[in-house]
């Protein structure tokens with residue numbers, strides 16, 4: 001495979017953009033090699049600037065549940081653009097999208113649109129603090145909630161690790177109120193809430209973890225979290241930036257039947273354009289300015305192009321009820337990859353919920369950040385590079401999800417498994 005133009009662009013980019021990329025994981029640091037530069041996408045495929053084509057399982061890290069350049073979404077964006085790209089004033093389409101989100105997501109009675117998942121989570125945390133008058137928050141090791149200061153708290157071992165910043169430039173006092181606990185560990189949350197319950201504004205988690213690789217909640221984990229938080233007057237926030245409209249139309253809260261107080265959304269709701277949202281109980285949301293004292297604003301919030309793309313995306317997801325089909329394809333891919341590994345004598349753990357999955361290169365079950373870290377990342381790197389060379393684009397890190405879209409055909413999945421069999425056999 002030739003990637004000469006990509007190599008040239010990457011060397012220019014490194015001179016102009018830190019690491020040559022506008023988001024770190026795109027730099028391929030954990031898998032080695034040089035990133036390919038993408039020219040266009042169509043359906044399940046992406047094409048790079050050297051003319052190579054890839055079946056894409058990154059899907060822009062989640063938004064592209066209908067694949068690349070879906071004709072109806074492209075048309076919706078084009079029609080919106082012709083009417084003006086931004087007004088900084090309200091539009092009818094924002095009301096329509098808000099209604100669609102309220103109808104879809106059980107916990108959401110009111111919603112505010114923002115421009116990214118990071119912004120959604122940052123605002124929801126501020127709101128939780130403003131509503132409860134408490135400062136401390138609880139998050140879980142290995143859950144990513146965007147790059148705002150207070151959420152970049154180091155995942156530590158032990159029962160309750162009081163926040164140590166995970167990034168240079170984050171003042172210690174900004175993560176001092178962030179308590180980090182192991183995912184799926186109900187004893188740890190029980191102890192922490194009983195010790196500090198009255199000081200804690202909220203517990204935030206990915207109800208299905210996607211950012212340490214896919215890790216589903218253990219049976220009863222979400223239910224118990226709901227019960228314990230309610231008991232202590234602590235708000236429960238589901239960060240459904242990935243899982244929202246991905247695992248079910250109503251997200252993980254529909255799938256598991258557990259209703260949080262606040263929900264954050266992103267990715268799919270923007271139809272591939274930049275958008276996030278946070279929403280929840282009316283009495284909480286009415287604390288947001290201009291109704292209440294919690295300030296949050298945005299020049300491009302509710303942007304007409306993003307809203308048009310989001311509306312069309314949700315319309316398609318609703319009218320065609322894609323989730324059974326996505327589950328079937330997800331299962332075929334996960335099982336096919338796992339049995340290819342088994343045939344080659346390579347130990348893997350295959351975690352999957354619907355169309356999001358991770359094959360961890362480890363012998364032991366993966367239920368939290370510590371067990372995820374048992375994975376042999378050099379094996380993943382080999383798998384990744386071999387697949388990329390053959391035209392299959394997986395995430396350039398072991399600790400990410402692979403996403404299947406409605407545009408992936410059965411043939412795409414079969415071809416992927418066949419290529420994986422070769423790569424894994426050679427490892």
Ligand SMILES: Cc1ncc(COP(=O)(O)O)c(C=O)c1O
Pocket residue numbers: 061116117118119121144145146147206210211239240241242266267276
């Ligand atoms: C669960 C979760 N929350 C928040 C974010 C941050 O979203 P964004 O990258 O749009 O800022 C992400 C991004 O991957 C995410 O997966």
